[in-house]
Amino acid sequence: MSEKVLMKGNEAFAEAVIRGGVRFYFGYPITPQSEIPEFMSRELPKWGGKFLQAESELGAINMAYGCGAAGGNGFISSSSPGIALMQEGMSFLCSAEVPVVLLNASRGGPGIGSIQPGQADYNQVTRGGGNGDYKMPVFAPASIQEAIDILYDAPALADQWRNPVMVLVDGLMGQMMEPVLMPEPKKPLESADIPTVKPWAISGSEKGTRSVVKSLRLQPEVLEEHVEHLFEKYGRMEKELVRVETENVENAEVVFVAFGTMARLVKEAMEILESQGVKAGMIRPISLWPYPYEAFDKIGKNCKAVISAELSMGQMVQDVKLGVEGRWPVRLIHRVGGMLPTSLDIVEKTRKILEEVR
Amino acid sequence: MKAVFKQTQGMLPVSTSYCPGCTHGVAHRIIMETLDEMGLLGKAIGVAPIGCSVVAHQFMNVDMCESAHGRAPAVATAIRRVHPDRIVYTYQGDGDLASIGMAEIVHAAARGEKFSTFFINNGIYGMTGGQMAPTTLIGQRATTCVDGRTREQAGMPLKICELLATLDGPAYIERVALNSPAHIRKAKKAVRRAFEIQQEGKGFTFVELLSTCPTNWGLTPPKAMEWLEENMIPYYPLGVFREPEVK
Ligand SMILES: Cc1ncc(C[n+]2csc(CCOP(=O)(O)OP(=O)(O)O)c2C)c(N)n1
Numbered sequence: 001m002s003e004k005v006l007m008k009g010n011e012a013f014a015e016a017v018i019r020g021g022v023r024f025y026f027g028y029p030i031t032p033q034s035e036i037p038e039f040m041s042r043e044l045p046k047w048g049g050k051f052l053q054a055e056s057e058l059g060a061i062n063m064a065y066g067c068g069a070a071g072g073n074g075f076i077s078s079s080s081p082g083i084a085l086m087q088e089g090m091s092f093l094c095s096a097e098v099p100v101v102l103l104n105a106s107r108g109g110p111g112i113g114s115i116q117p118g119q120a121d122y123n124q125v126t127r128g129g130g131n132g133d134y135k136m137p138v139f140a141p142a143s144i145q146e147a148i149d150i151l152y153d154a155p156a157l158a159d160q161w162r163n164p165v166m167v168l169v170d171g172l173m174g175q176m177m178e179p180v181l182m183p184e185p186k187k188p189l190e191s192a193d194i195p196t197v198k199p200w201a202i203s204g205s206e207k208g209t210r211s212v213v214k215s216l217r218l219q220p221e222v223l224e225e226h227v228e229h230l231f232e233k234y235g236r237m238e239k240e241l242v243r244v245e246t247e248n249v250e251n252a253e254v255v256f257v258a259f260g261t262m263a264r265l266v267k268e269a270m271e272i273l274e275s276q277g278v279k280a281g282m283i284r285p286i287s288l289w290p291y292p293y294e295a296f297d298k299i300g301k302n303c304k305a306v307i308s309a310e311l312s313m314g315q316m317v318q319d320v321k322l323g324v325e326g327r328w329p330v331r332l333i334h335r336v337g338g339m340l341p342t343s344l345d346i347v348e349k350t351r352k353i354l355e356e357v358r
Numbered sequence: 359m360k361a362v363f364k365q366t367q368g369m370l371p372v373s374t375s376y377c378p379g380c381t382h383g384v385a386h387r388i389i390m391e392t393l394d395e396m397g398l399l400g401k402a403i404g405v406a407p408i409g410c411s412v413v414a415h416q417f418m419n420v421d422m423c424e425s426a427h428g429r430a431p432a433v434a435t436a437i438r439r440v441h442p443d444r445i446v447y448t449y450q451g452d453g454d455l456a457s458i459g460m461a462e463i464v465h466a467a468a469r470g471e472k473f474s475t476f477f478i479n480n481g482i483y484g485m486t487g488g489q490m491a492p493t494t495l496i497g498q499r500a501t502t503c504v505d506g507r508t509r510e511q512a513g514m515p516l517k518i519c520e521l522l523a524t525l526d527g528p529a530y531i532e533r534v535a536l537n538s539p540a541h542i543r544k545a546k547k548a549v550r551r552a553f554e555i556q557q558e559g560k561g562f563t564f565v566e567l568l569s570t571c572p573t574n575w576g577l578t579p580p581k582a583m584e585w586l587e588e589n590m591i592p593y594y595p596l597g598v599f600r601e602p603e604v605k
Pocket residue numbers: 408409410411427450451452453454455478480482483484485486491
């Protein structure tokens with residue numbers, strides 16, 4: 001294993017996914033993740049990979065589909081409005097069971113919004129912004145190292161499940177620098193090996209079988225059977241892919257639930273609260289789908305309130321309520337528009353909430 | 359006994375779901391016969407559009423995928439990168455290619471992507487029941503212009519070969535028609551040319567095939583052939599719009 005190096009988030013994300021086996025990148029520039037296509041255009045060819053600047057996010061997601069359908073390990077990245085434009089494609093990829101790794105560096109919305117960090121794409125990415133019944137795993141790292149580890153594993157995970165896998169970060173994580181360890185590069189899948197490694201992929205029928213990758217199922221009974229097959233798969237994902245970090249939830253008087261950048265701010269606030277004699281804990285979902293509902297069962301009897309801390313008007317709070325199941329009062333601390341609360345803001349709001357629920 | 363005709367291995371032994379007199383079947387057959395004759399069936403990868411021919415993979419005996427409406431050129435762009443040694447083609451209708459998918463086809467052509475596109479221009483949206491297409495002729499009736507398309511209301515039909523021929527990217531562009539045995543023979547030659555140029559790695563190849571839709575045109579199959587001859591060919595002249603440079 002190599003030495004720790006100081007890396008900027010966006011470049012670290014790109015390098016990690018290459019080391020994880022990605023050899024095809026398609027993207028359309030959008031702040032705050034444009035360093036990813038820039039990095040890919042420079043670096044991917046050195047790894048024997050191919051970079052292409054797509055004509056739009058519609059182009060990019062459908063290139064990702066063609067790449068995955070053909071058996072290649074593809075990666076695409078964008079930010080909120082671009083991810084919105086890709087939703088028809090995501091639904092199509094899930095329906096056709098085509099693997100790809102996606103990264104959303106989410107920004108302030110709605111509309112074109114702002115380029116500052118936001119978490120208001122939570123519903124879009126966890127509920128499926130596209131049409132129909134489908135799901136995709138969504139991971140929300142809170143440090144660059146954690147993002148690296150997730151992105152490094154993501155191509156294999158997408159292949160294993162034959163499903164898109166999304167990593168949700170925000171502009172702050174893309175722009176900041178942290179010392180990180182890069183994992184050893186994995187052996188990439190060569191085109192010549194695709195017919196044997198992924199016989200379902202379209203690589204030419206001379207492999208001995210004819211492959212068809214498709215989404216249309218006009219007969220209702222056939223489509224119903226397919227959707228039930230997908231949900232059998234999603235059910236297994238719900239058992240196997242939950243990732244969460246919990247801290248002090250057993251004894252805490254107040255339990256925060258936060259992911260990504262917001263979890264970092266909450267962590268600072270927790271230290272201040274501790275110094276003021278308030279026992280605080282945190283549930284940090286790393287997988288946003290499947291959601292770690294079981295983590296809420298660890299909350300102890302001293303708990304007075306569960307606080308969902310979000311950079312949105314309150315989207316994850318719905319999942320928090322599902323996890324809490326009426327056992328404790330649920331409150332929201334939030335900022336939007338690209339604004340971040342300070343740790344002191346969080347402390348102050350928390351103290352108010354505790355007074356109110358006492 | 360000497361066999362005078364053999365069905366191509368390129369078409370699966372099933373009947374198509376296309377309407378009587380629709381030329382999708384003819385287009386499928388000449389493309390697949392060509393791949394068969396060139397010995398490329400095992401190496402070909404096709405991309406089906408959204409439109410009547412979304413089901414092309416039920417008839418074309420090669421590896422295939424469907425694609426979202428209009429995006430086949432983006433899909434093929436990536437397939438070609440994953441498998442640089444394969445023969446890749448898209449098969450697209452006029453709604454798919456010339457309306458919703460205009461950005462994808464123009465950019466793939468401009469990039470000189472090394473795949474072939476077969477563009478089925480029947481001047482109407484077949485699958486959704488006969489609405490106006492970007493290629494519907496002035497005066498032609500459709501369910502969203504029941505008195506005939508007018509320039510005032512809907513603008514002018516798009517001439518895709520001419521439009522793509524303004525780009526430097528494409529290697530080969532030809533327009534053919536599927537309304538007579540002579541035209542079909544010429545069309546097959548154009549299909550072969552497209553695949554040959556792709557095989558030589560010379561870049562993007564495009565064949566527009568003027569086609570019929572008797573069901574949505576409200577004509578019998580023979581009348582549809584005549585209508586194509588009398589109305590479409592004058593507006594969409596047949597011919598080669600781009601040839602690879604001879605070096
Ligand atoms: C995003 C999206 N918009 C609209 C449709 C509906 N739709 C399906 S096929 C089609 C038009 C097909 O016409 P054309 O491309 O001319 O092919 P044809 O059916 O005539 O062969 C439309 C509008 C769709 N499937 N997806």
